[in-house]
Amino acid sequence: MRYEQLQWQEQMKIQVDFNHMMTEFIGEEEGFTREHIEALAGKIKDSHQRMLKKSGSGWLEWRKLPMNQEEVVTKIVRTAEEIRSRAEAFVVLGIGGSALGPLAVQTALNHLHYNELPTERRGGPRFYVLDNVDPERVAALFDIIDPAKTIFNVISKSGSTSETMAQFMIVFNLLREKIGSDYAKNIIATTDAEKGNLVKMAREEGYTTFTIPAGVGGRFSELSPVGLLPAAVCGIDIRELLAGAAYMDKLCQQEDVFRNPAYMLGVLQYLAMRRGKNISVMMPYTDALKYFADWYAQLWAESLGKRTDNNGEDVFAGQTPVKALGTTDQHSQVQLYVEGPFDKVVTFLGVGCYRQEVTIPKVFEDLAGIAFLGGHTLGQLIKAEQLATEYALMKAQRLNFTVTLPEINAFTVGQLIQLLEIQTAFVGELLDINAFDQPGVEEGKNATYALLGRPGYESKKQELETRPLKKSEYIL
Ligand SMILES: O=P(O)(O)OC[C@H]1O[C@](O)(CO)[C@@H](O)[C@@H]1O
Numbered sequence: 001m002r003y004e005q006l007q008w009q010e011q012m013k014i015q016v017d018f019n020h021m022m023t024e025f026i027g028e029e030e031g032f033t034r035e036h037i038e039a040l041a042g043k044i045k046d047s048h049q050r051m052l053k054k055s056g057s058g059w060l061e062w063r064k065l066p067m068n069q070e071e072v073v074t075k076i077v078r079t080a081e082e083i084r085s086r087a088e089a090f091v092v093l094g095i096g097g098s099a100l101g102p103l104a105v106q107t108a109l110n111h112l113h114y115n116e117l118p119t120e121r122r123g124g125p126r127f128y129v130l131d132n133v134d135p136e137r138v139a140a141l142f143d144i145i146d147p148a149k150t151i152f153n154v155i156s157k158s159g160s161t162s163e164t165m166a167q168f169m170i171v172f173n174l175l176r177e178k179i180g181s182d183y184a185k186n187i188i189a190t191t192d193a194e195k196g197n198l199v200k201m202a203r204e205e206g207y208t209t210f211t212i213p214a215g216v217g218g219r220f221s222e223l224s225p226v227g228l229l230p231a232a233v234c235g236i237d238i239r240e241l242l243a244g245a246a247y248m249d250k251l252c253q254q255e256d257v258f259r260n261p262a263y264m265l266g267v268l269q270y271l272a273m274r275r276g277k278n279i280s281v282m283m284p285y286t287d288a289l290k291y292f293a294d295w296y297a298q299l300w301a302e303s304l305g306k307r308t309d310n311n312g313e314d315v316f317a318g319q320t321p322v323k324a325l326g327t328t329d330q331h332s333q334v335q336l337y338v339e340g341p342f343d344k345v346v347t348f349l350g351v352g353c354y355r356q357e358v359t360i361p362k363v364f365e366d367l368a369g370i371a372f373l374g375g376h377t378l379g380q381l382i383k384a385e386q387l388a389t390e391y392a393l394m395k396a397q398r399l400n401f402t403v404t405l406p407e408i409n410a411f412t413v414g415q416l417i418q419l420l421e422i423q424t425a426f427v428g429e430l431l432d433i434n435a436f437d438q439p440g441v442e443e444g445k446n447a448t449y450a451l452l453g454r455p456g457y458e459s460k461k462q463e464l465e466t467r468p469l470k471k472s473e474y475i476l
Pocket residue numbers: 095096097098155156157158159160161164218219302438441
């Protein structure tokens with residue numbers, strides 16, 4: 001790699017600031033010390049060893065995605081170019097990990113800076129993520145797209161998620177009606193290599209198919225074809241996204257928590273959890289990262305929200321993720337964060353340099369209450385507000401981190417994805433739980449199957465009938 005490139009990467013390194021987790025700033029009652037962290041040395045070492053051992057295999061296969069995919073990337077780029085040249089719209093059919101990543105990355109990298117993109121990367125299809133089965137929304141989308149000029153990317157790791165499969169069945173039918181025998185050209189399947197209905201259908205029907213590697217679960221799949229194909233179709237430089245993730249991965253291979261940003265975030269969150277901080281707020285100070293808070297909510301909630309057994313006693317792990325947006329939610333939630341219960345850790349996501357600026361004009365100069373704003377840029381205003389909110393929280397002894405992206409680009413967004421994924425997996429190790437399953441969602445899924453008459457769920461249906469869900473006397 002050229003020296004200038006190395007230097008640029010260094011400048012683009014994400015910064016993790018944990019000052020406001022420490023006693024010097026937060027006070028002894030709430031803050032942590034080096035000693036608190038060092039007291040966990042044994043646990044950190046064991047967790048690190050387990051992470052290293054599993055890295056790239058089993059359910060940690062996602063860790064190797066940034067480094068090991070050149071062949072897949074080449075196929076994705078080729079497919080994306082072809083789609084960009086012929087489609088008017090590109091629709092992702094997926095939910096959870098099969099939707100939130102594509103949405104977060106596209107919002108981060110495209111919506112604000114569209115006009116700055118080189119001409120050859122402007123244009124391309126309109127992008128939609130259909131991640132719900134709200135009939136009004138689905139119908140509304142079909143009102144504004146022409147199915148014949150739309151590529152539908154059906155994404156499901158399991159190939160059996162009811163919402164995604166229902167959407168797909170509707171699309172499949174619609175395409176057959178509208179374009180007849182050639183309909184398969186408008187469908188791309190992204191799914192497991194072997195398991196589930198989708199891969200079977202894809203094979204039989206001859207859809208272009210991308211594989212989600214076996215050990216890459218939905219919420220850890222953004223850097224697999226799940227996220228890479230939609231990103232490439234949207235003109236995002238996916239090699240740069242992966243390079244950013246690889247760069248961060250390297251930083252996060254160090255055992256020394258004082259040199260490893262993901263571990264430091266993880267260890268301090270873990271210490272906070274042990275003190276009953278049950279809520280993790282993510283608050284980006286840029287609209288571009290608004291949907292990252294959604295993506296993180298699934299990552300954090302599904303990975304860490306686990307009931308485990310500790311010598312016969314139930315232990316309930318996890319933190320409730322809360323999404324906020326700066327400055328918008330300063331005027332809706334920050335009151336609670338400053339004066340409400342001491343039960344939260346706030347992670348601010350900041351931006352070093354906004355890529356577009358707007359200057360506030362010097363008008364109304366005789367009104368001192370607003371005249372001071374004139375001459376400043378909106379970037380200065382939003383940064384001052386972020387700093388001021390960090391200050392207010394610190395003064396009220398409220399734990400908070402700041403993660404700063406020097407600017408928002410594919411390299412820094414790739415870093416952010418890998419940073420938060422490693423942090424989550426590491427906290428899973430510290431908590432001694434399986435961060436990669438989600439048994440708690442099964443009961444609801446099975447009840448849905450029973451309610452809709454899926455064969456094999458007769459006894460669940462009986463259970464639902466004999467165990468009334470609600471009493472009318474409690475409904476007003
Ligand atoms: O990609 P799939 O298998 O359709 O799953 C969608 C989502 O559903 C879940 O399995 C939860 O039900 C998530 O973990 C996952 O991201």
